[in-house]
Amino acid sequence: DAGITQSPRHKVTETGTPVTLRCHQTENHRYMYWYRQDPGHGLRLIHYSYGVKDTDKGEVSDGYSVSRSKTEDFLLTLESATSSQTSVYFCAPQGGDYRYEQYFGPGTRLTVT
């Protein structure tokens, strides 16, 4: 967890509101991932990045967008929040390619009312 921060840690928002979650890492990892964790589903990949301005969609990308303008920051935006996006969101930088482990941030608990 060292060197990975997520903000905010908790957020309550209303349906239809845009929301941006931030992940910041200090280890200069090239790859970064956004997951959501829901009971019964484990972790599901939303979007990922393999470098500055290089991003791609994951399994559950609908309703989400990402941006990465600097190596250390990876932003996840819910364009118009819905109740189905109530979840815990984790950011995970990765030290190298597929052979390397991911390091998870502390998570953001998002509630959409």
Add this chain to the structure above:
Amino acid sequence: AQSVAQPEDQVNVAEGNPLTVKCTYSVSGNPYLFWYVQYPNRGLQFLLKYITGDNLVKGSYGFEAEFNKSQTSFHLKKPSALVSDSALYFCAVNSGYSTLTFGKGTMLLVSP
């Protein structure tokens, strides 16, 4: 497509007894396998991985895992469980041609 199955939602074991958390996988090509642990209200922590080489992999906190190619399994083990091992455990697989796929997790409860 790649997938991971953790057939047990929960595993109960008494402190001091050996524990096993099961994981099977499906992947095209060589598998790259990982175990993570999640304590309450925390992010996942890396435990160990199998990339290549010895089938028995040793990791953090006394955990180990055995890669079995013929059974497509990567079970997590520990010789003597501690109450502090109680947590949610995730197995994950990557083929090298895709992103990491996680299982749904197994809750390990170690009773005193």
